Amino acid sequence: MANILWLQGGACSGNTMSFLNAEEPSACDLVTDFGMNILWQPSLGVELGDDVKNILKNCISGETKLDIFVFEGSVVNAPNGSGEWNRFCGRPMKEWVRELCDAADFVVALGDCATWGGIPATAPNPSESEGLQFLKRANGGFLGADFKGKAGLPVINIPGCPAHPDWVTQILVAIATGRAGDLALDEFQRPKTFFQSFTQTGCTRNMHFAYKVSTTEFGQRKGCLFYDLGCRGPMTHSPCNRILWNRVSSKTRAGMPCLGCTEPEFPFFDLAPGTVFKTQTVMGVPKDLPTGVDKKGYIKLTGAAKAAMPAWAEQDIFVV
Amino acid sequence: MSNDDDALRDRIGRLMANGLVTKTEPFPENNIEFEKVLDELRDVAPDSLEEKLIISGFVDKPYGEDEQRCLECMYYLVHRKWCDLPELAVPVEAEWWCRLWRI
Numbered sequence: 001m002a003n004i005l006w007l008q009g010g011a012c013s014g015n016t017m018s019f020l021n022a023e024e025p026s027a028c029d030l031v032t033d034f035g036m037n038i039l040w041q042p043s044l045g046v047e048l049g050d051d052v053k054n055i056l057k058n059c060i061s062g063e064t065k066l067d068i069f070v071f072e073g074s075v076v077n078a079p080n081g082s083g084e085w086n087r088f089c090g091r092p093m094k095e096w097v098r099e100l101c102d103a104a105d106f107v108v109a110l111g112d113c114a115t116w117g118g119i120p121a122t123a124p125n126p127s128e129s130e131g132l133q134f135l136k137r138a139n140g141g142f143l144g145a146d147f148k149g150k151a152g153l154p155v156i157n158i159p160g161c162p163a164h165p166d167w168v169t170q171i172l173v174a175i176a177t178g179r180a181g182d183l184a185l186d187e188f189q190r191p192k193t194f195f196q197s198f199t200q201t202g203c204t205r206n207m208h209f210a211y212k213v214s215t216t217e218f219g220q221r222k223g224c225l226f227y228d229l230g231c232r233g234p235m236t237h238s239p240c241n242r243i244l245w246n247r248v249s250s251k252t253r254a255g256m257p258c259l260g261c262t263e264p265e266f267p268f269f270d271l272a273p274g275t276v277f278k279t280q281t282v283m284g285v286p287k288d289l290p291t292g293v294d295k296k297g298y299i300k301l302t303g304a305a306k307a308a309m310p311a312w313a314e315q316d317i318f319v320v
Numbered sequence: 321m322s323n324d325d326d327a328l329r330d331r332i333g334r335l336m337a338n339g340l341v342t343k344t345e346p347f348p349e350n351n352i353e354f355e356k357v358l359d360e361l362r363d364v365a366p367d368s369l370e371e372k373l374i375i376s377g378f379v380d381k382p383y384g385e386d387e388q389r390c391l392e393c394m395y396y397l398v399h400r401k402w403c404d405l406p407e408l409a410v411p412v413e414a415e416w417w418c419r420l421w422r423i
Contacts, residue, residue: 214394227394284422302423311399
């Protein structure tokens with residue numbers, strides 16, 4: 001039996017909604033088949049008011065063993081570091097978070113806001129938001145760079161806006177079944193099993209990427225979304241085209257550019273006008289090139305790819 | 321490739337060979353500047369071919385010290401010999417260039 005407590009800070013509940021869409025295992029399967037005991041969760045918990053407060057206090061005191069603490073949403077520090085803008089159960093949420101993180105064997109930051117600050121931490125960051133152990137790319141965040149849960153791991157970051165339900169359930173299952181030691185984390189404390197490959201890995205538009213054919217308008221099935229529509233698939237670490245959404249699709253498969261939501265900088269360019277759904281360029285060359293590719297190589301590759309382009313690459317090859 | 325495309329490509333080629341002066345500069349430094357050129361093109365009547373060519377800076381040879389040309393541009397469809405940028409959408413030759421060149 002693993003006790004799980006789940007709280008929300010500066011959050012839109014998107015990760016909870018995503019989690020509730022989980023299948024194989026579903027949220028119910030976690031309880032019935034994997035021995036998880038959800039002490040409280042904002043959308044599932046039946047307790048209110050003082051009863052919730054007592055659950056939290058019992059976790060902090062150790063009366064109830066807290067195996068996994070899941071936090072969704074940013075840690076809100078405003079105004080002036082007090083955290084009063086986000087109160088919960090009679091005190092600033094950040095105070096609960098600090099004590100619960102110290103009490104938990106494992107701490108899981110779920111979604112961009114909890115991992116790196118996400119949209120709430122976008123400049124000028126009026127809510128003084130930060131992630132549990134990062135603020136954007138900088139290690140530290142609310143808990144500090146040296147924080148480790150009682151089991152010895154730093155915060156396990158599962159980013160995404162929202163995170164795919166499988167990313168959450170599989171990590172929870174791994175921890176609850178005693179396989180946390182198998183979790184390898186990357187430099188941003190993301191489980192490598194999900195965040196080593198790129199969003200582009202498995203993308204159905206890869207052939208068009210290879211032959212440098214651009215999607216020029218939303219809804220086009222031909223072409224690659226990287227060249228014109230700001231797709232960040234080649235630079236973003238996520239398994240969105242390996243572990244499909246709703247088991248059937250992904251943003252890029254549906255003709256929607258990847259926004260890079262599993263990376264610390266999301267939302268990119270602080271959402272400045274003209275930066276969303278637009279490939280940023282410098283003198284006609286994309287500002288952000290696919291990871292590991294330099295400008296010179298990119299230009300050479302483009303020439304070669306265009307020269308070798310087969311006729312079908314220019315056409316809509318998807319027949320309804 | 322249709323005969324109509326071929327005829328239009330020839331016509332565009334003749335316009336440039338006959339000295340059509342187009343706005344090759346300034347080259348849009350970034351996508352914001354690029355968008356401004358596109359905005360200009362969107363205001364052009366669909367049948368105003370010359371105006372389109374002038375705004376987009378068409379030339380009938382590679383351009384600049386890097387010898388940029390349609391062939392490497394991401395909007396160029398090699399087999400159709402076509403510029404697939406919706407605001408232009410004209411038949412072109414691989415060795416031509418315009419300031420909406422992007423890779």
